[in-house]
Amino acid sequence: MSSPSKSGQWISVGTLERLDGGGTAIMFDIDRSKFLSGFVIKRGDQVYAYVNHCPHNGSRLDWVPGELFDESGEHLICATHGAIFEPDTGKCVGGPCINQTLIPMAVKLERNSIYVKVPPRYCCD
Numbered sequence: 001m002s003s004p005s006k007s008g009q010w011i012s013v014g015t016l017e018r019l020d021g022g023g024t025a026i027m028f029d030i031d032r033s034k035f036l037s038g039f040v041i042k043r044g045d046q047v048y049a050y051v052n053h054c055p056h057n058g059s060r061l062d063w064v065p066g067e068l069f070d071e072s073g074e075h076l077i078c079a080t081h082g083a084i085f086e087p088d089t090g091k092c093v094g095g096p097c098i099n100q101t102l103i104p105m106a107v108k109l110e111r112n113s114i115y116v117k118v119p120p121r122y123c124c125d
């Protein structure tokens, strides 16, 4: 995982080569003291970033670090109680937090590098 970030700053989390457009995710720390992380995924040509924090009860989604997709590969899934989320919107479309959403992070690409901006509320400062 990448190092913790700074509030409101763009942080580099990796390169596009690490995302295959399928189930691969780049995981990164937001605040290690709170075990809070984020992840970046790619679907088609678009890259998305979310706080790794389920809206149901706050668990991280992945049951194994970096394993975020269900068996179909179409949805993100929370390992704790099985909520499923649309990868492109973060909206829960099944499970105990239906219609709630993951917390998105802004993404920008510069050449092959991926940068995300962590919402200040979730940062480590």
Ligand code: FES
Pocket: 054, 055, 056, 057, 058, 059, 078, 079, 080, 081, 082, 083, 095, 096, 097
């Ligand atoms: S904590 Fe994610 S579905 Fe319950």
